[in-house]
Amino acid sequence: MKARTSDLSCKAMSPHRSRRRIPDATVARLPIYLQLLIEQLENEVANISSDELAALAAVNAAKVRKDLSYMGSYGTRGVGYDVEYLVYQIRRELGLDHEWSVVIVGAGHLGQALSGYGGFSERGYSIEGVFDIDDKKIDVAVGGVRVRHLDELPQVVAQRSVSIGVIATPASAAQDAADRLVKSGVTSILNFAPVVVNVPFGISVRRVDLSVELQIISYHEQRRLTAAAQLRAVNGDGSINATA
Amino acid sequence: MKARTSDLSCKAMSPHRSRRRIPDATVARLPIYLQLLIEQLENEVANISSDELAALAAVNAAKVRKDLSYMGSYGTRGVGYDVEYLVYQIRRELGLDHEWSVVIVGAGHLGQALSGYGGFSERGYSIEGVFDIDDKKIDVAVGGVRVRHLDELPQVVAQRSVSIGVIATPASAAQDAADRLVKSGVTSILNFAPVVVNVPFGISVRRVDLSVELQIISYHEQRRLTAAAQLRAVNGDGSINATA
DNA sequence: GCGACTTTGTGAAGGCGCGCACAAGCGACC
DNA sequence: GGTCGCTTGTGCGCGCCTTCACAAAGTCGC
Ligand SMILES: NC(=O)c1ccc[n+]([C@@H]2O[C@H](COP(=O)([O-])OP(=O)(O)OC[C@H]3O[C@@H](n4cnc5c(N)ncnc54)[C@H](O)[C@@H]3O)[C@@H](O)[C@H]2O)c1
Ligand SMILES: NC(=O)c1ccc[n+]([C@@H]2O[C@H](COP(=O)([O-])OP(=O)(O)OC[C@H]3O[C@@H](n4cnc5c(N)ncnc54)[C@H](O)[C@@H]3O)[C@@H](O)[C@H]2O)c1
Numbered sequence: 301m302k303a304r305t306s307d308l309s310c311k312a313m314s315p316h317r318s319r320r321r322i323p324d325a326t327v328a329r330l331p332i333y334l335q336l337l338i339e340q341l342e343n344e345v346a347n348i349s350s351d352e353l354a355a356l357a358a359v360n361a362a363k364v365r366k367d368l369s370y371m372g373s374y375g376t377r378g379v380g381y382d383v384e385y386l387v388y389q390i391r392r393e394l395g396l397d398h399e400w401s402v403v404i405v406g407a408g409h410l411g412q413a414l415s416g417y418g419g420f421s422e423r424g425y426s427i428e429g430v431f432d433i434d435d436k437k438i439d440v441a442v443g444g445v446r447v448r449h450l451d452e453l454p455q456v457v458a459q460r461s462v463s464i465g466v467i468a469t470p471a472s473a474a475q476d477a478a479d480r481l482v483k484s485g486v487t488s489i490l491n492f493a494p495v496v497v498n499v500p501f502g503i504s505v506r507r508v509d510l511s512v513e514l515q516i517i518s519y520h521e522q523r524r525l526t527a528a529a530q531l532r533a534v535n536g537d538g539s540i541n542a543t544a
Numbered sequence: 545m546k547a548r549t550s551d552l553s554c555k556a557m558s559p560h561r562s563r564r565r566i567p568d569a570t571v572a573r574l575p576i577y578l579q580l581l582i583e584q585l586e587n588e589v590a591n592i593s594s595d596e597l598a599a600l601a602a603v604n605a606a607k608v609r610k611d612l613s614y615m616g617s618y619g620t621r622g623v624g625y626d627v628e629y630l631v632y633q634i635r636r637e638l639g640l641d642h643e644w645s646v647v648i649v650g651a652g653h654l655g656q657a658l659s660g661y662g663g664f665s666e667r668g669y670s671i672e673g674v675f676d677i678d679d680k681k682i683d684v685a686v687g688g689v690r691v692r693h694l695d696e697l698p699q700v701v702a703q704r705s706v707s708i709g710v711i712a713t714p715a716s717a718a719q720d721a722a723d724r725l726v727k728s729g730v731t732s733i734l735n736f737a738p739v740v741v742n743v744p745f746g747i748s749v750r751r752v753d754l755s756v757e758l759q760i761i762s763y764h765e766q767r768r769l770t771a772a773a774q775l776r777a778v779n780g781d782g783s784i785n786a787t788a
Numbered sequence: 789g790c791g792a793c794t795t796t797g798t799g800a801a802g803g804c805g806c807g808c809a810c811a812a813g814c815g816a817c818c
Numbered sequence: 819g820g821t822c823g824c825t826t827g828t829g830c831g832c833g834c835c836t837t838c839a840c841a842a843a844g845t846c847g848c
Contacts, residue, residue, distance in 0.1 A: 400765070567805070569804085
């Protein structure tokens with residue numbers, strides 16, 4: 301169950317620094333817009349219409365406008381949106397106007413790939429520590445970060461005021477990792493292990509399960525195949541009609 | 545735009561081998577149920593109620609029953625569901641009753657982690673090839689698979705009848721990778737690069753962007769912080785009330 | 789300054805998914 | 819064989835999300 305902050309109080313907030321609730325679906329798209337807008341900025345595009353941004357993100361233009369309108373009305377009718385200002389606004393709304401400290405638990409294949417990934421620091425996430433229990437992994441530097449023993453977790457979380465923890469341990473150790481993260485003071489968790497972890501109320505967990513993604517794909521792939529088989533049966537035979 | 549097979553024809557299909565459309569939200573949960581049910585099987589639990597499964601998956605029990613009912617009615621009232629039969633049914637529905645061949649494009653950190661990951665073969669996915677363009681990476685074995693040059697992609701896809709491709713290249717090369725995958729005959733793509741790739745109609749793409757996940761987390765984290773700040777302002781000061 | 793054109797912001801409608809609540813069905817026990 | 823208790827399967831209302839459509843509001847050219 302995703303923790304959802306109960307916010308009856310936030311209906312009519314102060315006009316500036318808007319704090320109305322943004323729908324989950326919109327929050328999931330804002331980072332994509334942000335990415336595209338930053339690319340536009342690099343190409344020295346100063347202005348963009350909802351139609352253009354929609355084409356880049358492969359979504360409906362009205363959806364783009366409604367998404368952006370949740371942050372306030374920053375567009376100019378007849379012209380479009382100022383890219384730089386939009387980038388600023390989305391950044392602020394997503395909380396990217398300051399750095400976030402992150403710790404990773406589990407220094408295996410995935411943990412190492414994550415800790416060495418440049419895309420995180422680019423976006424304002426600072427990996428403050430990578431932790432493991434296997435002595436063979438400890439003190440080895442991966443991706444510019446020295447692996448520490450898990451026992452040092454509480455200390456690092458407290459010192460660096462870490463609020464986000466990533467679980468990259470085997471499934472069997474994920475619940476333990478979550479418990480330790482929570483006890484250390486982390487309030488949000490990104491879990492890559494294929495298990496459901498239980499956390500106290502108020503702590504939020506996002507699960508990213510790559511096997512699940514593949515299984516969703518194969519469901520659709522299988523439907524495609526059976527649909528094609530049925531078509532063949534109807535048409536007598538013949539080629540599967542190409543990507544129209 | 546997610547490719548959605550137009551299926552007006554499938555409303556009243558043959559009674560056995562049900563092929564009605566399953567809602568996307570349900571398809572995304574079935575792999576999680578499957579995982580949990582397999583664990584139950586390992587613990588020699590032969591029967592399970594929707595309540596129990598719901599607790600394990602941290603979802604509503606009615607949702608579980610409705611999800612399962614899309615595959616047909618396989619439960620026994622007053623008793624629950626036969627775990628083994630349920631595993632069989634979900635497997636069949638997701639297309640996991642046979643192996644799926646997968647290729648990975650990009651043998652960097654992520655590509656190597658993925659190709660060595662045991663969880664995929666456990667679930668019936670067979671990595672048929674890992675491809676790169678960097679000569680330094682080619683012919684090196686990663687995770688039991690030898691890295692091949694990208695030019696060999698069409699050949700491998702055709703020979704092994706690969707239908708699923710994974711993109712683990714830098715963002716700048718992702719569109720090229722997608723084009724090559726499609727041209728080789730792959731019909732579904734799992735994209736880890738933080739870009740929107742364009743594909744012909746009929747090809748489906750799922751994007752997994754870890755940075756986006758972190759940004760969704762930090763949005764909620766930031767709301768939590770400002771909410772706490774407002775509370776402090778109201779209460780005069782004092783501790784942020786703990787996870788109730 | 790005015791008209792034509794462009795693009796935003798949003799009201800309203802439709803669709804989808806969630807969860808309640810309950811009838812229907814099954815087993816167990818007497 | 820009947821009753822009782824338990825669990826499934828699902829109809830229904832509700833709320834969220836998407837999309838259409840259009841008035842409002844701005845720019846540009848003259
Ligand atoms: N490798 C992938 O591509 C991939 C893909 C999808 C999902 N996953 C999931 O990600 C997780 C990690 O995968 P991986 O391939 O990196 O595994 P791995 O075995 O390479 O690494 C796991 C690491 O966790 C450490 N560890 C074990 N118990 C621990 C504990 N209690 N506390 C802290 N650290 C502990 C181990 O020492 C090891 O270094 C797994 O749950 C896996 O299912 C991985
Ligand atoms: N490493 C991570 O943890 C992580 C996390 C999130 C997202 N990603 C994304 O995943 C992708 C891969 O990340 P990475 O860390 O493995 O990068 P990487 O630089 O380690 O590896 C990229 C690999 O792709 C190869 N490559 C480059 N151009 C290619 C082409 N045209 N065709 C085939 N191969 C090509 C390179 O030779 C290299 O081996 C990136 O898009 C990245 O943004 C990675």
